[in-house]
Amino acid sequence: MSQPDVVLPPDLWTRPRIAAALATCDMATVIEGVREARGWSQGDLARAVDYSQSWVSRVVNGQQSLTVSQVQDLARRLAIPLHLIRFADDPHRGGLDQKGVDDTRRRDFGRVVAAGALVTTVSPSHPPARDGAPHPVNETTAPALRSITGGQRRMDATSSARHLLPSAVAHVHLSEQMLAHSRGTPFFTELSAAASEASGFAAWLHADQGDMGSARMHYRTAVVRARQAGMRLLDVYMLGSLAAFEIDTAEDPELGLGLVREAEHVLGPAAHPTARAWLNCVAALAHAGTGDHSAAAQALSRADREVTRPGNADPPWPWVFAFDEAKVAGYRALVGVRLSQPHDARAAFDEAFGAASPSVKQSAVLQVELARAHAEAGDVDEAFRLAQEALTTGILFGSERVIGRVRTFRRRYRGPRARCVDALDDRLTSLMTGLPAVG
Template sequence: MTQIPPQFWSTPAVAAALAACDLPTILGEVRRANGWTQAQLAEAVGYSQSWVSKVLRGRQPLTVDQVRELSIRVGVPLHLLRFGARGDDDPTKRRDFSKAVALTALAGVALPRRPDVDETTAATLIRITGAQRRLEATTPARELARGAVAHVDLANRILGRASRSAYADDVRAGLSEAAGFAAWVHADMHDTGSARFYYRRAIDSARQADNALLAAYMIGSLGGFEIDADDPFMGLSLIARARREIGDRPLATARAWLSSIEALGHATARDEAAALQALQTAESAVRANERAVAPPWPWVFPFDHAKLAGYRALVMVRLERPEEAVAAFNESLSSAQPGAKQRGVLMTEIATAKAMSRHYDEALHLASNALTVGATYGSERVLHRVKTFRRSYGGPMTDTLRSFDERLQATLL
C-alpha cells in the first residue's frame, strides 16, 4: 500500500468525510491518492469489485465493524473517525451510520447552488476543525495551512447561504473556531501577520454570533500570542478586554486560563508582584473548578493543576527563578504529556532555566533536542524559541556549544 502523506487527512473533502464517518468518500479519496483502479481498491480491502462499487456509490449499507475493518485495511487513522475502540458500539450507530453520509455535502469543496443548512451544519464544521486540531500536534504547520485556510473559506461560504436562517449564529461560531485554528497554524509558522488576521476574524465571527465566551476565548488567545511575540503590554490589554467580554461572573475555567496568561504577561514585563498575584488568582479558580465533569466549550481540555503548573514554570523562567521553574515543569510533565511540538517549546524553556542555574551541558542538551523537534516538524515557533535561547545563553564557549551552533546554522540554512 502506498504511504499517504499526513496532510492528506486534513484536506477539506477528507476532513469532512472523517468528521461524518463517510466511508464511501474516504475510500474514493484514498483510491485517487494511491492512483488505484477500483479493482485495486477491492484487492486492498479484500472484497469483490462489485461490492466495493456499491459501497462507493452509497448503495451498500455498512456496519460499524465493516467500517473499522475497511479503514484499517486502507490505512485510515481510526482516531480521526467519530467512533471509538471495539466494544464502544451502539445498535443505534449501526442503524443510523448510513445517514451520516448526508453530512459530507455540507463540507465538500464544491457545494450545490442551494445547499440545505440545518442543525447539523455548524456541528459538522466544528468537527472538521477538531479533526485538524488532532493532526496538528504531529504534523508540520505548512502541511496543514492550506487545508485550514480552505476550511475558513468554506465556512464563510456556508455562512453566506445561512445568513438569514435560524442557524446563522451557530455557523458563525463554527467559522470562528476554524479561523482560530488557522491563526494557531500560522503562529506555528511564525507568520505573525497572517496569525493576527485570522485571530481578528475569529473574534469578529464570535461577536457576530453573540457568543461572549467564544469571543473572550479568541481575544485571550490573541493576547497570549502577543505576549509570546514579546509585546506583553498589548497582550495584557487584550486579556483585560477578554474579561470585559465575559462579564462579571466568568466560569472558573475562563478565570483560571485568563489569569495564567496574565501572569505570563506581567512576568514578561518584569512585574514580579503582579505576576505572582495573577498566579494566585488562577490557583483559586482551579480549586473552584476541581469538581467540573468536563471543560466548558470552547475549551477542549480541563484547565487543571498540571496546566497551571506549566504556566507557573514559564512565569518563573521569565522572573529568573530557575529552581522554582524546574520544579513547576516537573509537576506539569508528571501529570500530562504534551504533543511533540509543544514538547519542543517546553524543552527550550527548561533549557533556559537550566542555563540560569549554570547547568550548561544540560541546557544545551535540551536545546539540541528542541532543535531536532523544530526541524522534524517544521515548526518555526520552536526554532524561534531555540534561537531566543541561544541569544540569552551566557555560559562558556565549549565544544558542546560549538557543535550546537553548527547544528543550528545548518538547520536555519
Template structure:
C-alpha cells in the same frame, strides 16, 4: 553514492574489534565512533549526513578527550553506525558528564512523551446533526493533528475548511443558522491563526485572530468572543507585546462580567501571569499564578462550559505556566518547582507544546549555570522543531541561545549552534 548507514552495518561483529572495546572501557567514546566509522567505510561528512549533523560536529565528537559527551549526539551516531549503545557508554554510564540523577531526569522527560494526554471534547451544541456541528468537529480533528503534523502541511487543509464554512454560510436560510456558522467559522479562523503563529508568520496570525474575534461577535456567543480575544492576548504575550496582552485580558474579563467560569478564569490568569513575567514584573506574575491555580482547582466541580478547546486545563497546565513564567523572569527552576513537577508538565504527548516547554525548562537550567543540562534539552527540543518545521520552536530556541554568551562556548553549545543553523537551511 552515500552508503545506507544504520542498516548495512548490522552484520558487523563489533565485539570482535578489541581496540573498540578498549576505547569504550577507557571512556573515549569519541574514539569509539571514529574507529567504528572507519570500519564502516564512511567519511565524517557521510556520518554527519546520516545523523543530521555537520561534518564539524562529528569531528568535535570524535576528537573530544575531556570525558564529557552529548548523550543525544552519541546515541544518533551509534544508531547510524549500528553500534551497541554500551560501546558508547549509554547503557550504564554517565555518558554526558551530568550527575546521574540529572541524566535520569532528562531520560524521563523523553519517556514522558509516551504517556496519554487527557483531553476534553468541545461541547457539542444541540444541533448535533447539523452542518455547523460537523464543521466544528472537523476543526477539532485538525487541532488534534497539530500535535504531530507540521503546520505547513495542515495550513492548506485549514484554509480549505474555512472556505467551505464561508460557502455554507452564504447559503444559510436564516440569521440563526448564520450565527451558528459564524461560531464554527470563528473556531476555524482561530486555528488558522494558531498555525500561522507556529510558522512564525505573525502578521497572518494577527489577521486570523482578528477574523476569529469578529466572527465570534457575529455568533452572539460571549464566551467564544472571550476565548478568541484571550487567544490573541496569548499570542501577544509570547511574541513581544505583553502590555497589549494585559490590555486584551482586561478587556476579556470586562466582556464576560462577574460570571466568569473557572475554566475561563484560570486560562486568562495564566496568560496574565505570562505577560507580567515577560514584562519582568515578578510580584504581579506571582499574584496571577496564584489566581490561576486557585481557579483551576474549581474546574472539576464547576458546570461544563461550551468552550472551543479540546485539551483540558488541569494541574499540568498550571505547572507549565509556572515554568514559562520562571523562564521569562530568568529565575532558577528549583526555586519554584520540583523535578517531579517539571516531569509532569512535560508529560504532554503534544509534540510542539512539549518542545516549547522543554526550551523553557532549559532556560531555567541556564539560570543556574547548568550549561550541559540546558543545551542537552535544547538540542532535543530543537530536533522536534526541525522535524515539524516549527518557526515558533526555532524562535524559542534562539531565545535560549541569546541567553548564553561566552568567548569560547563548550562543545555542546557549538553542537546546538550547528543544529540551530540547520533549522534555517
C-alpha cells in the same frame, strides 16, 4: 445636548470609515466616531475619558501623538474593542508615538488588519437559493464544519503545520462562504461560531510557521466571528488566544495585557472556573513579560484558587480539557523563566511535565523554556541537551515557532563556551546553509 447613556450602534466598528481608522490606529477618527455616535459634545468626551478638553481637542484634530498605554486607556473608557485596533503607518494622524512601537511592526499590523477587513464582515449580497433548489446551509452545516476543524486539530499533534495549512485556510474560506449563505437563517449563530473556530486554528498554524501577519489576521477574524455569534466564552477564548499570541510569540506583553483586560471584561465576575483559571494564567504571563513580579504572582494565585473549584472538573466549550494544577504549574514555570527565577521555574516544570502529556510540538516549546531555566541556573550541559531535543522536534515537524525559540535561546545565552554550545551552533548553521553539521 449630551446623551451619555446612548448605546453605540453594533455596526459602528464595521462602517468603512471607522473600520479603516481601526486598521491604521487612526484614533482621531475612531474617537470622533464614538463622540458622534453618542451625541456628545467635545466637553462630554473629555469628561468621559477624564482628560482635559484641550488635550482631547489636539487628539481629535490629529495634533497629539498617543502612546500604547494611552490608546489602551482611551479604548477602555470609550468601549472601543481593543482587539480591533492595530498600529498605524502614520504616527502623526492621531496614531501611536514613535517611541512606543517599532516601525516595522506597525507597518505589518496595518497591512494585516487592512487585509483582515476583507473577511470580517459577512457580505449580504449572496443570492438566495433558486426556487426549488436546496438551500446551501441547514442544521447539519455547522456541525460538519466544526467536525472538520476538530479533525484538523487532532492531526496537528502528529503532523507538520506546513502540511495542514493549505487545507486549514481552504476550510476558513469554506466556513466564510457558508456563513455568508446563512444570513437571515436560524443557522447564522452556529455558523459564526464554526467560522471562529476555523479561523482560530488557522491562526495557530500560521503562528507555528512564523507568519505573524497571517496569524494576527486570522485571530482577529476569530474574535469578530465569536462576538458575532454572541457566545461569551468563545469570545473570551479567542481574545485570550490572541493575547497569548501577542505575549508569547510576538513578545508584546503590554498589548497582550490590554487584550486580557478586554477578555476579563467580556467574561464578567461570575464565570466558569476553567475560563477564569486560564485567563489568569495568560495574565500572569503578560505581567511577567513587563517585569511585574507581584501582579504575576497574584494572577497565578487566583488561577490556583479557580482550579480547585468543583465546577472546574467539567470544562465548558470551547475548552476541551480541564485546566488543572499541572497546567497552572506550566504557566508558573514560564513566569519563572521570564522573571529570571530559574530554581522556581525548574521545580514548576517538573510538576507540569510529571502530571501532563502535552503535544510533541508544545513539549518542544516547553523544553526550550526549561533550557533557559537550566542555563540561568548554571547547568549548561542540560540546558543545551534540552535545546538540541527541541530543535530535533522543530526540524521534524517543520515548526518555525520551535526552531525560532531555539535560535532565541542561543542568542540570549551569555555563558561560557563548551562543546555542547558548539554542537548547537553547528546544527543551527547547518539548518541555515543546508550543509552537513561539522563533526
